[in-house]
Amino acid sequence: MRSHLLNDTTAERYRRSVTEGVERVAARLATTGRPFTGVTADALAPRIEQIDLDRPLHDTTAVLDELEDVYLQDAVYFHHPRYLAHLNCPVVIPAVLGEAILSAVNSSLDTWDQSAGGTLIERRLIDWTAERIGLGPAADGVFTSGGSQSNLQALLLAREEAKPGQEERADAIPYAKLRILASEASHFSVKKSAKLLGLGPDAVISIPVDHDKRMQTVALARELERCTAAGLVPMAVVATAGTTDFGSIDPLPEIAALCAQYGTWMHVDAAYGCGLLASPRRRALLTGIERADSVTVDYHKSFFQPVSSSAVLVRDAATLRHATYHAEYLNPRRMVQERIPNQVDKSLQTTRRFDALKLWMTLRTMGADGIGGLFDEVCDLAAEGWKLLAADPRYDVVVEPTLSTLVFRYVPAAVTDPAEIDRANLYARKALFASGEAIVAGTKVGGRHHLKFTLLNPETTTGDIAAVLDLIAGHAEQYLGDSLDRAS
Known part of the structure; x- marks a missing residue:
């Protein structure tokens, strides 16, 4: 079994195996005609369950043949131009090359003696992002x-x-008094984080949004004042730069001013909108982000990187001490005095992949303008898609996009019952997914079911958008026709 270990004696076997795997994936990418086959869990599960994991095949080709059957042929392919659902991007080739390298070398980015140059590359990319x-x-x-x-x-x-x-100190502030303020369109992880941090169920205060789905700063100011008057401590305001549903960007300069006034930590969740940091044309949309105390970026969204590739940035490096713990076997305190750079001193994780390499390879191959140009393309596409929707009497579109997301609803003229329209939209989404011809997402706006295009593929065209809108309308009309037949 040692012949399967990657080392100096198995390098040629590694080369052959990886080449064969790459050729399989490349062939699948080149011939995939739709983003999904429409396979159901009930149909696929038995094929996987019948595999006896205690009886290995002992042959890479046989394993790849089996993988074709249980995964590759039925995978959801984000590279297809009619995958329009979630915040999943097609990936750039330099990043995939980086993924292959980092997996084989298998550096762990917790301590210097496990990563060496990997530590310095990650730190350089953090500095680059902070500068941006x-x-x-x-x-x-x-x-x-x-x-x-x-x-x-x-x-x-x-x-x-x-x-x-x-808690035992007389002047301590109980966790029960801490509050996080975030817009009603913010990411669900804000509430989940509050729970994980031991805060109370009322810790997150939801701030209403305006017509463009941006946090209302008048309402934020009112809540900050109310909290202060009630003896509560506004521990953080979470501003979103690219909401998941709408791609909306909260008014960052105004929020920064309020945070400064009340001495409140300002966090900007730019997981989606971080691509603007590299945009040649839209960087100004992030004006005010430079005043944040912390920022979330997801390179695996709008930087076109493979999952996972994300970072948290802070204005003051000293605040990262709150995540620092020392273990004698890993990062003893003496290493700080010896100026040994250990990334585990800053991270919630210990063992951690060298995900930074993917972004490094991308920047060194394409440059920031190359990445930002791709993001600009999908934002331009969303603007054209909005025009199509706004001009189509079959649809209501919720808001003109800032980034690359469109939220809309099929609204047949002959149907007035909102619940029946809900069911038609739900049916259309499910039927489209089952057909495999395209994949769209869904959400609720004002309690009503809507559909969503998340456009992160520069290969998608307005023709693709128009075609998918026709498919959605066709499925919805079929449902409504069948519904009338059932009623009669």
Whole structure:
């Protein structure tokens, strides 16, 4: 079995195996005619369940043949131009090359003696991102598994910076008095983070949004004042730069001013909108982000990187001490005096992949303008898609996009019952998914079911959008026709 270990004696076997795997994937990518086959869980599960994991095939080709049957042929392919559902991007080739390298070398980015140059590459990319944001010379950060973890770590730092102290101290601020303010369109991980941080069920205050789905700063100011008057401590305001449903960007300069007035930590969740940091034409949309205390970025969304590739950035590197713990076997305190750079001192994780390499390879191959240009393309596409929807009497579109998301609803003229229209939209989404011809997402707006295009593929065209709108209308009309037949 040692012949399967990757080492100096098996390098040629590694080359052959990886080449065969790459050829399989390349062939599948080249011939995939739709984003999904429409396979159901009930149909696929038995094929996987019947595989006896205690009886290996002992042959890479046989294993790849089996993988074709249980995964590759039925995978959801984000590279297809009619995958329009979630915040999943097609990936750039330099990043995939980086993924292959980092997996084979298998560096762990917790300590210097497990990663060496990997540590310095990650630190350089953190500095580069902080410079793009404008956080200042004291900024720092660390790569994470994704936006949810980045938000969790940022709010952990905000909680500690609010200085609740020890509960037994007379002047301590009890966790029950801490509050997080975020818009009603913010990511669900804000509430999840509050729970994980031991805060009460009322810790997150939802701030209403305006017509464009941006946080209302008048309402934020009112809540900050109310909290202060009630003896509560506004520990953080979470501004969103690219909401999941609408791609809306909260008014960052106004929020920053309010945070400064009340001495409140400002966190910007830019998991989606971080691509603007590289945009040649839209960077101004992030004006005000430079005043944040912490920022979440997801390179695996609008930087076109493979999952996972994310980071949390902070204005003041000293605040990362709240995530620092020392273990004698890993990162003893003496290493700080010896100036040994250990990334585990900044991270919630210990063992951690060298995900930074993917972004490094991308920047060194394409440059920031190359990445930002791709994001500009999908934002332009969304603007054209909005025009199509606004001009189509079959649909109501919720808001003109800031980034690359469109939320809309099929509204047949002959049907007035909102619940029946809900059912038609739900049916259309499910039927489209089952057909495999396209994949769209769904959400609720004002309690009503809507559909959603999340456009992150520069290969998608307005022709694709128009075709998918026709498919949706066709499925919805079929449902409504069948519904009339059932009623009669």
